[in-house]
Amino acid sequence: MxxxxxxxxxxxxxxxxxxxxxxxxxxxxxxxxxxxxxxxxxxxxxxxxxxxxxxxxxxxxxxxxxxxxxxxxxxxxxxxxxxxxxxxxxxxxxxxxxxxxxxxxxxxxxxxxxxxxxxxxxxxxxxxxxxxxxxxFVDGSVPGWDISAQGVMPHAYKAGTQTALLKAQIEAMPQGGVFVMVAPPNPYRCPPGPYERISMVAHYLKANNPTAKIIVADPKEQYSKQALFEEGWQKHYPGMVERLGPDFGGGNVSVDPGAMTVDIDGEVVKADAVNVIPAxxxxxxxxxxxxxxxxxxxxxxxxxxxxxxxxxxxxxxxxxxxxxxxxxxxxxxxxxxxxxxxxxxxxxxxxxxxxxxxxxxxxxxxxxxxxxxxxxxxxxxxxxxxxxxxxxxxxxxxxxxxxxxxxxxxxxxxxxxxxx
Missing domain, CATH: 3.50.50.60 (FAD/NAD(P)-binding domain)
Structure with a gap:
């Protein structure tokens, strides 16, 4: 209908x-x-x-x-x-x-x-x-992040100023820069939301920063509309999005807002924009x-x-x-x-x-x-x-x-x- x-x-x-x-x-x-x-x-x-x-x-x-x-x-x-x-x-x-x-x-x-x-x-x-x-948000669910860090690594899961801040950070990324999302565990608000967000960030970067990379650290084995999103990323944004599920360390993540780094199962990633969506x-x-x-x-x-x-x-x-x-x-x-x-x-x-x-x-x-x-x-x-x-x-x-x-x-x- x-x-x-x-x-x-x-x-x-x-x-x-x-x-x-x-x-x-x-x-x-x-x-x-x-x-x-x-x-x-x-x-x-x-x-x-x-x-x-x-x-x-x-x-x-x-x-x-x-x-x-x-x-x-x-x-x-x-x-x-x-x-x-x-x-x-x-x-x-x-x-x-x-x-x-x-x-x-x-x-x-x-x-x-x-x-x-x-x-x-x-x-x-x-x-x-x-x-x-x-x-x-559940305190301590992402080691290194608490609500005081939302001005550096925004969650943008309550809309308004947080959404505007995340957009400004994406727009400020250098050419070829790195965007990292720390995805939440189940259950959470809007199950497809993080993956639509990845799609929208990729859409902006494709037009304005086409050599940028997107990394998703995800503690979940599966997520809502997974086949549809992965089909879409391959079609519209080939090579730009890399999702690391629990088998690849996506469930073992910590962050350092001061250094703008994300540690994914022992591998430290230097990022230009980080979206942390806690439990x-x-x-x-x-x-x-x-x-x-x-x-x-x-x-x-x-x-x-x-x-x-x-x-x-x-x-x-x-x-x-x-x-x-x-x-x-x-x-x-x-x-x-x-x-x-x-x-x-x-x-x-x-x-x-x-x-x-x-x-x-x-x-x-x-x-x-x-x-x-x-x-x-x-x-x-x-x-x-x-x-x-x-x-x-x-x-x-x-x-x-x-x-x-x-x-x-x-x-x-x-x-x-x-x-x-």
């Missing part, structure tokens, strides 16, 4: 001024607080407010006034989009849907008192809490709130409610839910299920059985788009895949161009679905 804005907005399970401090609860209305304004949180806030028709008081807590989508940020690195095209604000959520948008950090959750503490002081009460904080875990607020079981937050797939607190719902990358990949599409799909469940619990409205979907598009070169996706349904144990699809190697140019154009329609649709 070709997706455009209208058809995307039709998919999904769920049939005020911006504030510097939270509003007092509207008289008699139940209160929902949403932490995190990305694909999960913004969507959930909008659907709860919209579909309850004012019956629920919704507060969205998000520190950033401008949100840059991580999805499609690789296309900025490749020169296919501007950084501004990835930027979105929360104005319509406030003015069109009456959502109380609080630009602050949520620093704690008192689950007994049912309040969320803010970095700026004070707290926000809730009857139901939705948490969609995205990812944070990942649920956004820190989940850990602070005591909602994690290991690195991720377990949920019941029928409603995305936390398995550790029946008043809290956890969406997107942070959740441990089963078979769905950690992606913007997944978070948006999960948000609609959670919004319906929250609305039903607070207003008695009808709740339909949950269904989920996901598609991940990737651009390999100009008009060479590929995709992978699936449909999902919940079981008692997890969200389980019930059908799937993936682009095939050897597809003709018309098919690949159509896939890329489909992704553009999806981007327009999902950002409208998130931000109104």
């Amino acid at each position: 070709t997706l455009n804005r209208r058809t995307f907005l039709g998919t999904g399970v769920a049939a005020a001024a911006t504030l510097s401090a939270p509003m007092v609860r509207a008289q008699g209305r139940p209160r929902v607080v949403v932490i995190g304004g990305g694909a999960g949180g913004a969507t959930a806030a909008r659907y709860i407010a919209k579909d309850s028709e004012g019956a629920i008081d919704v507060t969205l807590i998000e520190p950033s006034r401008t949100y840059f989508t991580c999805f499609f940020s690789n296309l900025y690195l490749g020169g296919f989009r501007t950084l501004e095209s990835l930027a979105h604000t929360y104005a319509k959520l406030a003015t069109d849907y009456g959502i109380n948008v609080v630009h602050d950090w949520a620093t704690g959750v008192d689950r007994d008192a049912k309040t969320v503490a803010l970095a700026g002081g004070g707290s926000v009460p809730y009857d139901k809490l939705v948490i969609s904080p995205g990812i944070d 990942q875990k649920a956004g820190h607020i989940c850990e602070v709130a005591g909602l994690t079981d290991g690195n991720w937050a377990p949920v019941d797939g029928h409603s995305m409610v936390s398995r550790l607190d029946p008043e809290i719902y956890i969406l997107g990358d942070a959740s441990a839910q089963g078979d769905m990949p950690k992606s913007g599409f997944s978070a948006n799909s999960q948000a609609k299920v959670a919004a319906m469940a929250v609305r039903g619990a607070l207003t008695g409205s009808r709740v339909f059985p949950a269904k989920f979907s996901n598609t991940c598009w990737s651009l390999i070169a100009t008009d060479d788009g590929v995709k992978v996706g699936a449909a999902y349904e919940p079981t008692e144990e997890k969200i389980a895949s019930v059908s799937s699809f993936v682009s095939q190697t050897g597809e003709d140019a018309a098919m690949r161009k159509a896939t890329y154009e489909e992704s553009l329609g999806w981007y327009s649709g999902i950002t409208s679905d998130m931000f109104g």
